[in-house]
Amino acid sequence: MSIPTTERLRPALRIGPTSWRLHPRAVVCSASATVLVAVLLVVDLAYGDLRIPFADVVRALLGDSSGVNAFIVRDVRLPEASVALLAGLALGLSGALIQTIARNPLASPDVIGVNAGAAAGAVGYIVLFAAAGSTAPSGVSADLAIPLAAFAGALIATVLLYAAGWRRGLDGRRLVLVGIGIAAALTAVTSWLLVAARLQTAASAQVWLSGSLTGVTSSNELWLLAVIVLVAPVALWQGSSLNIIELGDDTAHALGVRPSRAQAKALLCAVLLAAVAVSAVGPIGFVAFVCPQIARRLAGTSRPPLLTSALTGAGLVLVADVITRLWLTGLAVGVVTSLVGAPYFIYLLIRTQKDHLS
Amino acid sequence: MTQTTAEARTVGPSAAGRLRAEHVTVGYGDQPVVHDVSLQIPDGRVTTIIGPNGCGKSTLLRTLSRLLTPSSGTVVLDGAAIGSQSARQLARTLALLPQSPVAPEGLLVRDLVGRGRHPHQRWFQQWSHGDEDLVTDAMRWTGILDLADRPVDALSGGQRQRVWIAMTLAQHTDLVLLDEPTTYLDLAHQVDVLDLVCRLNRERGATIAMVLHDLNLAVRFSDHLVVMQHGCVVAQGDPTQILTAELLLEVFGLDADLVADPRTGIPMVVPRGQKGSH
Numbered sequence: 001m002s003i004p005t006t007e008r009l010r011p012a013l014r015i016g017p018t019s020w021r022l023h024p025r026a027v028v029c030s031a032s033a034t035v036l037v038a039v040l041l042v043v044d045l046a047y048g049d050l051r052i053p054f055a056d057v058v059r060a061l062l063g064d065s066s067g068v069n070a071f072i073v074r075d076v077r078l079p080e081a082s083v084a085l086l087a088g089l090a091l092g093l094s095g096a097l098i099q100t101i102a103r104n105p106l107a108s109p110d111v112i113g114v115n116a117g118a119a120a121g122a123v124g125y126i127v128l129f130a131a132a133g134s135t136a137p138s139g140v141s142a143d144l145a146i147p148l149a150a151f152a153g154a155l156i157a158t159v160l161l162y163a164a165g166w167r168r169g170l171d172g173r174r175l176v177l178v179g180i181g182i183a184a185a186l187t188a189v190t191s192w193l194l195v196a197a198r199l200q201t202a203a204s205a206q207v208w209l210s211g212s213l214t215g216v217t218s219s220n221e222l223w224l225l226a227v228i229v230l231v232a233p234v235a236l237w238q239g240s241s242l243n244i245i246e247l248g249d250d251t252a253h254a255l256g257v258r259p260s261r262a263q264a265k266a267l268l269c270a271v272l273l274a275a276v277a278v279s280a281v282g283p284i285g286f287v288a289f290v291c292p293q294i295a296r297r298l299a300g301t302s303r304p305p306l307l308t309s310a311l312t313g314a315g316l317v318l319v320a321d322v323i324t325r326l327w328l329t330g331l332a333v334g335v336v337t338s339l340v341g342a343p344y345f346i347y348l349l350i351r352t353q354k355d356h357l358s
Numbered sequence: 359m360t361q362t363t364a365e366a367r368t369v370g371p372s373a374a375g376r377l378r379a380e381h382v383t384v385g386y387g388d389q390p391v392v393h394d395v396s397l398q399i400p401d402g403r404v405t406t407i408i409g410p411n412g413c414g415k416s417t418l419l420r421t422l423s424r425l426l427t428p429s430s431g432t433v434v435l436d437g438a439a440i441g442s443q444s445a446r447q448l449a450r451t452l453a454l455l456p457q458s459p460v461a462p463e464g465l466l467v468r469d470l471v472g473r474g475r476h477p478h479q480r481w482f483q484q485w486s487h488g489d490e491d492l493v494t495d496a497m498r499w500t501g502i503l504d505l506a507d508r509p510v511d512a513l514s515g516g517q518r519q520r521v522w523i524a525m526t527l528a529q530h531t532d533l534v535l536l537d538e539p540t541t542y543l544d545l546a547h548q549v550d551v552l553d554l555v556c557r558l559n560r561e562r563g564a565t566i567a568m569v570l571h572d573l574n575l576a577v578r579f580s581d582h583l584v585v586m587q588h589g590c591v592v593a594q595g596d597p598t599q600i601l602t603a604e605l606l607l608e609v610f611g612l613d614a615d616l617v618a619d620p621r622t623g624i625p626m627v628v629p630r631g632q633k634g635s636h
Contacts, residue, residue, distance in 0.1 A: 009468045009493055009506065012485040021484040103462070240484070244476055250456035253425050255529070256449030256477040302465035 026299040026308060033295075033311035037085065040318040044081045045073050047325050083216045083280055084321045084333065085314045086224045088287060090277035092313020093235055095288030096295070096304035097270035100242045101263045102172035105348065108289035109274035112179025113157040115283040116186035118275060119209055121153020122146050122282070123190045126205045127197040144219055146208065147279035154275030157182055158267075170263045211282040211334020213321055220280045227276040235269035236306050242266065246303050284334040286341020287313050293348065316340065375399045376565070377422060377452070377533055381431035384421045390429065391417045393589040399533075404559050404566040406576045406597075409586035410610050415569045416457065416537055418586070422567065423454040423535050449477035453531040457538045459522055461510035467521050468506040471497055474528030496527040500554060516547030523554055534558065536568035540575070548572070552579045573610075573627045577601060585609055598625055 013020040045057045052069045060070035061078075095108045109115065125146055165171075165178040190209075194202045241262040244252045252259045274288060291312040292304030298312075299305045320336035328336065377399040385391040392414040399405050399422070407415040420426045422433055424440050433440040435451065443451075453474075461470055474496070475489045497503045500520045505513065510521055519539060526534055536555065540548040556579055558564045570576045576583060576597065583597035587609045593600045606612045606627065616625040 009490055010472060010485060012490075014486075018482045019484055019486045019489075020482075237481075240476070240479075240481070243473060246462045247470075247473065248456070248460055250420075250425060250454070251459050253445070254423065254449065254454040254456065255473065256444075256446035258445050300464070302462040302469070 023299070023301065023305075026301060026305045029295070029299045029305070029308045030311060033308055033315065037311055037314045037318065040315055040322065041081055041085060044084065044318050044322050044325070045077050047322060048072075048077060079218045079221045080213050080216045081318070081321065083221050083224060084213055084317045086221070086228055087277040087281045087284065088291075088314035088317030089232070089310040090224070090228055090273040090313070091284065091288040091317070092291040092295070093232060093306060093310040094270040094274035094277070095290075095313070096292040096306050096309035097235060097238065097242075097266045097273075098288070099292050100246055100303045101170065101266050101270075102175050103246065104172050104176060105293055106289075106352075107172070107176050107179075108292075109270060109278075110283070110285060110289060111176060111183065113161055113182040113186060114154045114271055114274040115278055115285070116183035116190070117157025118150040118154040118278040119283055120186040120190045120193075121156070122150035122208055122279070123193050123205045124153065125149035126208065127193045127201055144223060147220060147223060147276075150279035150282075151275050153186075154271065154278060157186055158271040158275075162267075170260060170267065207332075208282045210332040211284040211337070212332040213281055213324075216281065224276055224280045227272060231269050231272045231276075232310070235266070235273065238262070238266045238269065239306055242303060242306075282332075282334060284317065285338040286345070287316050287337050290341045290344050291316055293344075375401050376436050377434070377567070379418070379422060379428075379431065379433050382418070382421055382428040382433060383430045384417060384426050384428040386417075391589050392421065392428075394431070395586075395589070395591055396431075397584060397591060397594070399565060399567045400582055401565050402559070402563055403581035404556060404579060405568070405582040405584060406580040407567070407569045407584045407586060408571070408573060408576045411571075413586040414589040415586050417589075419454075419535055419537050419567065419569050423452060424448060425454070425456075446477050449529065449531075451531055452533040452535065453526045453529040455522055455526050455534070455536045455539055458541060461518070461521075463509075463511055465510050466506070467502060467508055467510055467513070468493070468497070470510050470521060471502075471524045471528050474525035474530075477529060492530055493528045496524045499527065500524040515543050516550060519543060519547070519551050520554065523551065523558075527558065531564070533565045533567070536566070538569050538571065540570065540572065548575060555579070573601075573606075577626075578624055598623075601625055601627070 011022045011024060013022055042054055042057050042061070045061075046052050046054055050072060052073060056067070056069040057073050060073040064070060065074060091109070098107050098109055098112065099105055160182050161175070161179055164182070165174050167174070194205060197205065241257050244255050244257040245259055245262050247255070249259045252262070278284070292309040295308040295312045296304040299308050316337060317333060320333045320340070323336050324331050324333055375398040379395055379397045382395050383390050383393055395418060397418070407418060409415045417426065421428055424433065427441070435443070435448075440448065472485075472489070472493050475493060479485075479489065494503070497506060500523055502517065502520050502524055505517060505521070510518060513521065523539070526536075539551055539555065543551065552575055555566055555568065559566050580597050583594060583600060584591055585593040585600065585605065592609055593605060601616060603614060603616055606614050606616075612627070612629060613631065614627050614629045617628050618624070619626050
């Protein structure tokens, strides 16, 4: 039976008995964002102490490993650039998931204590092992010891969050409030560790804390890639149940989705992604907070679109990396992302105030 | 023939029902709000649960839709305990429109109504022709097709409630439960929404169970009325017969007369208090 006069409600791709929803504007945004990220990657690899022509960078990426330029691109710069890209992807995706389950655009993994947990873990490890004068425990490569400690710290913070915040389900507001409390407590612990440590140890811990991409090795890159490859597909899969969760707990129940279960799954993915990103590069601020909202406005959807948020995150971190290379050398990437994010945060707060008052 | 309000008064033939509560006690935390209630929702009829504030009517409806789990007793659907079904399976049989639902900012009408199809969709069948047809049909039937591309939060209260009902309709279930679907609406829109609900019952054969707080509208739009007080059912049956001035006084604390509507003969509650009386 054909539908007279009205156009189709929603475009869909139909192949045989299967059908797949399409959101044209979101698809266009994802495609454009992918192109932009590719361009930014090339730019990031081209600039540094030695300016390498873009053509050479592209050739090196595509497999042509002859020449000094190719060596610089692939063995010297690529680990750092790809970590920037992967960390940005993970943070953008993590922020999108948390903002949807918390039903709050001000929520993000930074707020709910993931960053603070990672910081406490990493600084704790640096201070304790440096104090004892021993190196990393055997069996764990020195490169991975600090990221693993940070990862563990972030996960412990999340367990605390869940234990304190769960009551017949995850309420968005309570999640944020409890998270802020846990983050504050863990930040205090980190500060105390820094104060208690020797000066050099504190200084090297501080470098980690500012979110730096220098000193990133290929083992960091592999660790980040491994977790993202495992978790990101699961996270992206949550899309359709997130559509239902954002309608409210009662409506979600009525439509056959158990909100607490779906929220827990999404939260777990979000925390794993944020924890691995922060453990590899230190706490990079504001990416997970800002990028989902930018992606949402670009795609015109009611919740931050997952893939576009991830790509926007990658784009932001790469831009910050390029900026630190070109103009603000010496500043860590985390500082630049905060410079971008803080004014936007204030703008969003003011807008939210205005909406409530009007 | 009068009966004491202490006994549940059932007047009229009791219809068969797929959904019923058996000795259900449920509450939030330690305090039970609903005490040992047994209730049958008759198939193919419009059932309304009314009662004073805090009597447990919303709690009972939420228990019937499995939003809440009873601390004792069971809710039975199609002969099996309601808890034995998966959430998706249940959502294909029973739809619930909760109280004051809120749509996320920026969500369009056609997207919200489309989400009602979720219980029938699979990961590889996200939007079939059948889904498209049912959603369009639901929107046309509720008269909101021309609002399809507008954001839900930009609509008026009455229009928004129609959109939510369209979503419930798109869910295509035999049983539809509505928790105070007329809250915050002006009278014209309240009547509008209830007309829609009745049409759902008459034209589509849906079994309706709803909670209302307005006595007159409840009498006017129901086939079966359930009156609750302090977590128990004190009366149920044909609305035109079970409502008496004594019941109003005892259950609602309302001093009122019951006057027959001149046009239809349906009893109307007319409170005795008025400006200038003493």
